[in-house]
Amino acid sequence: MAPRDPADSVHQAPTSSFTDHLTRHRPELLPSSRSLGPSSHGSAAELAPQATTIVSLTYAGGVLMAGDRRATMGNMIASRHIKKVFPADNYSVLGIAGTAGLALDMIRLFQVELEHYEKIEGTPMSLDGKSNRLAAMVRSNLPLALQGLAVVPLFAGFDTQHRAGRLFSYDVTGGRYEEYEHHSVGSGSVFARGALKKLWQPNLDEEDAVRVAVEALYDAADDDSATGGPDMVRRLWPVVYVVNSAGNREIPERELQQLSRDLISRRTAAGLEA
Template identity: 30%
Template structure:
């Protein structure tokens, strides 16, 4: 991930029984590949996650803050923060830091009473989405999502669609590559799939 929104592709999909978040694992600086094993999706609470496209330092700083706020909210209120509340908090942090901008674009996904997904730009603009993508390969990912998404998609179908979108972005965008991180969030909670599990699933 480089400055701005280059160097990655992240995808989010709302399914009838959960949310799927996926991202490539390549980190780049200009035209140089720094790593093929970078995590870009982070658990915030039991049913909440955030994916980031952009500056590694900014993403990790925001993740630490959101995790602390989520723990504080649970301690004060006695329940987990909703997906919308996490998206609003993220937007407020980003908007409040405009003098010191976060060079990143974020996807917030989770499951409270139902699955939810929000896209949040670096200035704090929030959009609720059924499917979305961010990063340097987002145009290629969107072409797959728009053609194949449907409202009755199951999590299993969402996994296949997210992997297809990342695969196309990897093939067409030079800044996207490495392996794939894929997370599902259902009423059972947060689950990160290993590459072995994904290979077995696709077989």
Template identity: 65%
Template sequence: MTADPRGRARRLDDAFLVAGSSSFTDFIGAYRPELLPSGRPLPSGASLEAPHGTTIVSLLFDGGVIMAGDRRATMGNIIANRDMEKVFAADSYSVVGIAGTAGVAIELVRLYQVELEHYEKIEGAIMSLEGKANRLASMIRGNLALAMQGLTVVPTYAGFDLETDMGRIYSYDVTGGCYIEGGHHSTGSGSVFARGSLKKLWRPGLAEEVAVGIAVEALYDAADDDSATGGPDLGRQIWPTVAVVDRTGARFVSQPDLEAHVQRIVAARRDNPGGAR
């Protein structure tokens, strides 16, 4: 609202009264661009150490999709955070996982959540899963200037497609390229090790409980070889974050269930330290 010299509220600014795009990001970009993550570029030649999120894995199961992330954030050779959340509900039927510069990534996710909620309020309908994936791609593309200065964000998006009645996984590159993945996908510093585990363990038509165990085991394998990926911390009772999305919506696996999966994997590794076969 505009200020009144006598201290009374006046009408909203004209920008709030003009019919425009259903995109909240487009509105902020036109009205207050400095509030966007990309609206605050680093000074030329500046460099800084910022916490980075690491490994995210996603896989399809019979009836939906699972996304899991480790909990470690690193800053150079230092563990900056041991219990960081990297998997978030984007809306009722999709989730997004972050890898890259943690602060920028979390801000991007929060803006994306508002973007989807704003669209539903303006249009009175849920955006299609493909539309939501493409909307995230455009937001990543808007972050390219920061990425060129080292503040890279590379999320993974997954959700349940109400039109096709199946789960889908979308990956991105730093320029905003959006790609549909097959049965499984991983991103982040430990992704190459997680992918090897997924290749051995994943198969079509998995039950949900089995798929959750595979996701946790893939992160365990990634942490075994990548120092930036945090494995399950039995002493501190810190487990990976695991989200399940199916036709009933998005939800997160409970801590007791995750602990049971971790205990099973640790017990199995006593006999087979080399991992999945």
């Protein structure tokens, strides 16, 4: 049996970056390494389902992120049940807008990246480290973004060092920007941001923060056909996560259902009075 070559990369010391590990050994598994190939059915951007509106805002003691449930493909609704907000680890969450398939792969890779780092280093990655690592992943997707398959995430988490919730936005080149109050991405982001500007206040409590997020998504759905509002028939509500010193927590559907019903009742009453 031939002796192992010490230069063999398989036997090198493990790297704390799972993405770097894949780049060395199985680069074809990375989302950014996919080859589109020719298509006779139109551009990939037209054929790929698109995830739409995500909102995020800070509140007293933490940060919140929420997303609607609709994905579109051109002028068609591709899905009414998609989830766009996910926990990245115990103290951070990630929301995606853009090409749904690539975005979901990026989320899974980012989750493994953070878990792998903690196992190798014996300590969780800092919030700044997480946001920078996500920026590198977005940047690696730039060749596909230039072909219309962009992924634009929102990242939020509780900074255990500064004891505060923080929020980061990105552009398709991997540019990272810290937002200090609220932000939104996706096709309905302009309308959601307008609502957030009027509804957000410093030091909101958690209950009011959830209400503001639900109302911002409702306003986005009112003007953007790619954003799905609360669906009373199918009993579909936004996905909402809060992150604070206790970690991340998904808001139960029963609470979101009641908030949505109250919102629609208020809007209906205001319309009748007008």
